[in-house]
Amino acid sequence: DSGVTQTPKHLITATGQRVTLRCSPRSGDLSVYWYQQSLDQGLQFLIQYYNGEERAKGNILERFSAQQFPDLHSELNLSSLELGDSALYFCASSYSTQGRADTQYFGPGTRLTVL
Amino acid sequence: DAKTTQPNSMESNEEEPVHLPCNHSTISGTDYIHWYRQLPSQGPEYVIHGLTSNVNNRMASLAIAEDRKSSTLILHRATLRDAAVYYCILRVLNNAGNMLTFGGGTRLMVKP
Numbered sequence: 001d002s003g004v005t006q007t008p009k010h011l012i013t014a015t016g017q018r019v020t021l022r023c024s025p026r027s028g029d030l031s032v033y034w035y036q037q038s039l040d041q042g043l044q045f046l047i048q049y050y051n052g053e054e055r056a057k058g059n060i061l062e063r064f065s066a067q068q069f070p071d072l073h074s075e076l077n078l079s080s081l082e083l084g085d086s087a088l089y090f091c092a093s094s095y096s097t098q099g100r101a102d103t104q105y106f107g108p109g110t111r112l113t114v115l
Numbered sequence: 116d117a118k119t120t121q122p123n124s125m126e127s128n129e130e131e132p133v134h135l136p137c138n139h140s141t142i143s144g145t146d147y148i149h150w151y152r153q154l155p156s157q158g159p160e161y162v163i164h165g166l167t168s169n170v171n172n173r174m175a176s177l178a179i180a181e182d183r184k185s186s187t188l189i190l191h192r193a194t195l196r197d198a199a200v201y202y203c204i205l206r207v208l209n210n211a212g213n214m215l216t217f218g219g220g221t222r223l224m225v226k227p
Contacts, residue, residue, distance in 0.1 A: 002160065033214060043159070043202075043217035056212020090158045094213065100147040100206040101166075104215060106158030 003027065004107035006091050012113045018079040021110045025072055025093030031055070032074040033094075033104060034066055038087040049074055081114045088112075119203045124222040127193045135188040135221050137203030142183050147206040150177065150188050151215070152199040159202065159217075162188065198225045 003026035013019055025032050034046040036059075045058035049068035060066075063081075068074045078085060088111050092104040120138040127133040139148065150162040163170055163177045165186070170177040176189040190197055200220040206213075 002158070004158075031213065035215075035217075042219060043153075043215075045214040045216065048212045048214055056214055058214060092158070092215075096213070099213065100145070101164060102206075102213060103161045103164075104159075104213075106160065109158050 002105040002107065004091060004093050004105050006089075006107035006110050008110060009108065010111050010113075012115065013081060014115055015081055015083060017081050017114075018077065019081065019112065021076040021078070021089055021091075021112075023074045023076070023091030023093075023107060025074070025091075026105050029093035029095050029105070030072065031094045031096065032068055032072070033092040034060075034074070034076050035090045035092065035106075036087050037090060037109075038084075043090075046076070078112070083114050086112055086114045119205060119218055121201075121203055121218065121221045123219065124224065126224045126226060127190075129195060129225055129227050130192050133190040133193045133197070133223065133225075135190075135201050135203075135223065136185065137187070138185045139203070139205055140184045142205060143207070144183075145207070148177065148179060148183075148186050149204045149206055149215070150175070151202045151204060151217075153202070153220070154196075154199045159215075162201070164206070193223075193225045195225050195227060198223055 005024045030051045046060040048056040088109045092106045149164040151159045153159045178187045202220040
């Protein structure tokens with residue numbers, strides 16, 4: 001158990017809909033990262049927050065947004081869903097924001113299926 | 116992040132050592148070498164990291180070439196539970212953030 005929790009575990013929805021994925025980081029970790037894993041693209045970084053502030057953006061679509069709340073949990077919002085958004089979404093957390101020796105701890109993921 | 120090259124897949128017998136190679140010929144002097152693995156139906160998990168010297172922990176050993184252009188993750192006695200995709204990742208000094216850049220990894224299959 002990494003200490004990172006994600007809800008829900010599974011989500012099935014229809015095209016055009018909007019969903020929210022939730023992540024609670026390990027106790028004491030200030031950074032939260034979101035990654036997407038699809039069969040054709042592999043594991044890709046989406047966005048990072050550090051202590052409530054956006055820190056880095058990766059290949060995140062404009063239809064997707066995220067935030068980190070004062071209690072440090074984070075939510076990833078996916079809107080106008082398309083079939084291609086079906087994927088596993090992982091949240092990870094770490095203590096710092098720039099450490100090259102820093103370890104990231106991953107949650108179990110949310111499997112999103114768009115029908 | 117600097118690029119790494121790993122074999123797509125490897126096979127091992129249970130209870131034998133496994134050497135997983137990684138080439139990173141464009142590594143710079145300040146890049147850390149990290150290994151993560153992803154067991155089936157789970158999120159990635161940290162395995163080990165190093166900068167210049169060989170490293171050991173309870174999960175594995177990391178052997179880093181003297182010129183740092185390659186490294187090898189060593190599992191001393193593979194178990195069925197070690198069947199996973201292993202990712203070799205370079206962590207660069209990046210003021211823009213601290214994300215991990217995953218490549219294709221090596222799928223390790225362990226035979227009983």
